[in-house]
Amino acid sequence: MNRKTTLAAAVAVVLGASAFTSSAQTAPATSPSTLDTVIVTGTRVADRTVAESQSPIDIITPEALQATGTTELATALSRALPSLNFPRPALTDGTSGIRPAQLRGLSPDQVLVLVNGKRRHTSAQINVNGSIGRGSSAVDINAIPIAAIERVEVLRDGASAQYGSDAIAGVINIVLKGSASGGSLALDAGQYSAGDGNRYQLSGDAGLGFADGRGSLHVAGQILQQDESNRAGPYQGTAPNTGNFPNVGQTTFVVGDPQVDATAASANASFQFSDRVSAYATVLASNRDITSFAFYRSRNNSGQGALLAQTYPDGFVPQINQYSKDRSVVAGVKGSTESGWTWDVSYNHGENTIDFHTRNTINYSLGVDSPRSFYAGELKYAQDIGNVDITKSLDWGLAYPVTLSFGGEYRRETWEQGAGEPNSYTGTGAQGFGGFTPLNAVDADRDNYAVYAGLEADFTDKFSAGVTGRYEDYSDFGDKFSGKLSARYAFTDKVALRATASSGFRAPSLAQQSYQAVTSTIVNGAFVERGTFPTTSPAAQALGASPLKAESSTSYSLGLVLQPVDRLYLTVDAYQIDIDDRIILSTNITTNTATNNLLAGLGLPGVTAFSYFTNGVDTRTRGVDAVASYTVPFSASSLELTAAYSYNDTEVKKYIASPAVFGSLGLTQSLIGRDEVGRIEDSYPRDKTILSGTWRSDHWDLSLAATRYGEFTVRNSATPTRDQTYGDSWVLDASVSYKPSANWALTLGADNLLDEYPDRTVDLQNSTWGMLPYSNYSPYGFNGAYVYGRITYKW
DSSP: OOHHHHHHHHHHHHHGGGGGOOTTOOOOOOOOOGGGOBOOSSOOOTTOBGGGOSSOEEEEOHHHHTSSSOOOHHHHHHHHOTTEEOOOOOSSGGGGTSOOOEETTSOGGGEEEEETTEEOOOOSOOOOSSSTTTTOOOOOGGGSOGGGEEEEEEEOSOOHHHHOTTTTSEEEEEEEOOOSSOEEEEEEEEEETTSOOOEEEEEEEEEEEETTTTEEEEEEEEEEEEOOOOOOOOOOSSOTTBTTBOSTTOOOOOOSOOEEEEEEEEEEEEEESSSSEEEEEEEEEEEEEEEEEOOOBOTTGGGOHHHHHHHOTTOBOOEEEEEEEEEEEEEEEEEEOTTSEEEEEEEEEEEEEEEEEEESOOBGGGGGGOOSOEEEEEEEEEEEEEEEEEEEEEOOSSSSOEEEEEEEEEEEEEEEEEOOOHHHHSTTOBSSSOOOOGGGOEEEEEEEEEEEEEEEEEOSSSEEEEEEEEEEEETTTEEEEEEEEEEEEESSSSEEEEEEEEEEEEOOOHHHHHOOEEEEEEETTEEEEEEEEOTTSHHHHHTTOOOOOOEEEEEEEEEEEEOOSTTEEEEEEEEEEEEEEEEEEOOOEEOOHHHHHHHHHTTOTTOOEEEEEEEEEEEEEEEEEEEEEEEEEOSSEEEEEEEEEEEEEEEEEEEOOOOHHHHHHTOOSOSSOHHHHHHHHTSSOSEEEEEEEEEEESSEEEEEEEEEEOOEEEOOSSOGGGOEEEOOEEEEEEEEEEOSSSSEEEEEEEETTTOOOOOOOOSTTTTTTTTSOSOTTOTTOSOOOEEEEEEEEEO
16 A cells, blocks of 8 residues: 555544544543552552652653654653653664664663563664664664553663663653553644655554453554655765765755654453453554665766766665564463462563665666665564562561562573675675675574562651562673662651662673674765674674673662642652673774775775774763652643753763774774764763643643753764864744544644754764754754644544
8 A cells, every 4th residue: 555545544544533423422531640650660569659669750641642743652752751862863774764762861772661561672773873872772662652552651760670681771661551441543644844754643542341341452553654854955065976975065865854654553451360360461563664865876976977877877865774573472461369479470572673675776786787676684683581470468567568579580582684685785785785795694592591589668657668689690691680779768748768779780782792784884074884793703803802791780869759739749869870891882993904904804895994892981870850740720720830850971981992903903093982982971962951831621732841952062083173062952842732522632733843953063074065964963853843733532
């Protein structure tokens, strides 16, 4: 089905929803305060609420996720959480389509993502180009439809002792809708004020019950069509129609959001066998067809003027197509006994497969008969987890029972890198994204075992505390132990103090240990063919690499919880996170004659730069998060006010020296260059403020949110004279919804209402001679204002 036909079908479905309208239906009940929400993240106590939590935790409601025009979960979270950063990089190969997000300024793979409390699989994508999260392999949360979500719990604290690897910066737990009734349909449409980036989405959910109320099934889905946007600038250099440069004043690059066609669906079910035993299952599936763009090739690119005159006489922009397929299923049985034991046994499978195609391109080695489209290979990640959790309430003579928890887990992971068709890598390979070769093919796997135990108790009406420990043994690098202490003391009903101390770790991902490829990228304004080599490969070993080991972390937090008056809630939490042996991708090292000869001898001719993964740096992150919310009730309406602020500062305490072989080869660049140190320390805003207000009445909702993104700095790998600090920005989002009845809502809104853009890149060489005018590190992108409309029907 083509894009226009799919959209027409979506419109017909939404307009047909009026057939479901019934006078017997009533409006959904007003949501309770998030302070009273019983949390399931970071605690094993069955009735712990947000207000009682010993660790800082945020509850993001469906209303907050749908308060702006975005169709992406990561973007929605970044607009609700000041501690979450989600830029929109372009011209970064696969990262342009599957973008990483970071929490508290740390790496995207240092935050654990759960769905209904179960570990979500990571993406097969590995980020190797110039973006936030370079070197990481993280969870792609945009594969989860927003329509399926009941709430998102964000634990802003280390939690490896509770959940295992990755939970250094915190935990994002996505809780799916599970009710046996109700539902919605929504149609969204919008575009950027510049006239591009058109976006259309049909989404919905529905719940039903069966077996006389013992069973429930809630399904959700969405269909998305998104056109590309383009904010490229004209060429302002002095070498027209050579290499990757067009005529002076000509705009040929495509720099912006990719083109996306996506579908996603979910099913969340439960069945009560008896009063004490129930079963549950969750299925999530998504397909995304993503097309982003590589660097423009001029009509004389690589000395191929005669060939290109017959094929692409005006030059060409290769297209990088990713077809990303996510699948996951969780199934389990849980229950309780008369003696107070509860148990939960589950199986969890998740996988992501990304097929790469390079289109609108050519393989120069094949001449005029070269295909224009190539299959470039695939990446695939899969996990299988068996898990047992057990809890027991113990009477120790305290004011309340003590909760004992313990359990075990087995996890198996696989990561594969499959070769493309021979034409994609033969000779010079497909321009833009050459295919993975059979030498690049990888089939890696590992397994690990874990056991944990914890105690948590309310010792008095005022004091609660907990302790947790977890031991894990990995087949590829060894074992790790993590521990956590947490406590909360309520001086009064209005003032409480909370604190945590924990150790944690992150295992090197299979992708970080195994990925290898040669791709085109920019180093200091010049286009190079960069080889990324796994640390155990002959090339990386010859260039001084060492096998990867796990990162280790130590975290502390101290927080104040205030409820000075009714309906006002304020939290302030300070924290420190020390990470040793942090895994990063080295700086792109430009080769010389000696290095070229070495690589050619290893079967890698034509590589003009290289990088590999390394336990390269020790870092310390210090910060503070503050959140305040206040509700003003009126006779027939209410005003909800929120202010949130986040500050964090990461310092590289130590980084490893370049290996001795660099000296013998005559390489003068550092393995960990100033650009990579800057990416960790400065390439994101250290502070972010969100001020929002929503006025709600029976027939109208008015929302206004102002977000201030602090300044950030991009360091040049060669010289500090080409560094640039980009100033702070205020971005205003606004929407108005009219509700003619309890079922219908009509919304008109604008994200970035005032059409704010980040500072332009000043140095011509940094901007590739004016063609890339904005930084990929801009925390809100560089597309300008987005105007949208939404029609929603609920029952």
